[in-house]
Amino acid sequence: MPRDDDYLAVLTTTDTEDRARELAATAVDERLAACAQIDGPIRSLYRWDGKVQDDQEWRVLYKTSTDRYPELEAHIKSVHTYDTPEIIAVPITEGSGEYLSWLRAETRP
Secondary structure, three states: OOOHHHEEEEEEEEOOHHHHHHHHHHHHHOOOOOEEEEEEEEEEEEEEOOEEEEEEEEEEEEEEEHHHHHHHHHHHHHHOOOOOOOOEEEEOOOOOHHHHHHHHHHOOO
């Protein structure tokens, strides 16, 4: 039975729907994530270069195994157009055994 702490939900945002699709599709294609969901548009307010920015973005939420995180992070950074992309990983603390087994199988190289 898979352990729940072996899995992560990883979040990033980007400035266009096409870029979100590219980030999602390439990570799933390379088995760095079992799936990726895109939300948007969303409104993001943040401080950058000393000013408060107000931008439209798209959010990509990946589901992956903990051991694939370093490669997923490197992939996001290499494909992303932002200087400092948001990359946040949150442990999946609960989940159905069947789903977690599928997630594990889909993230095997």
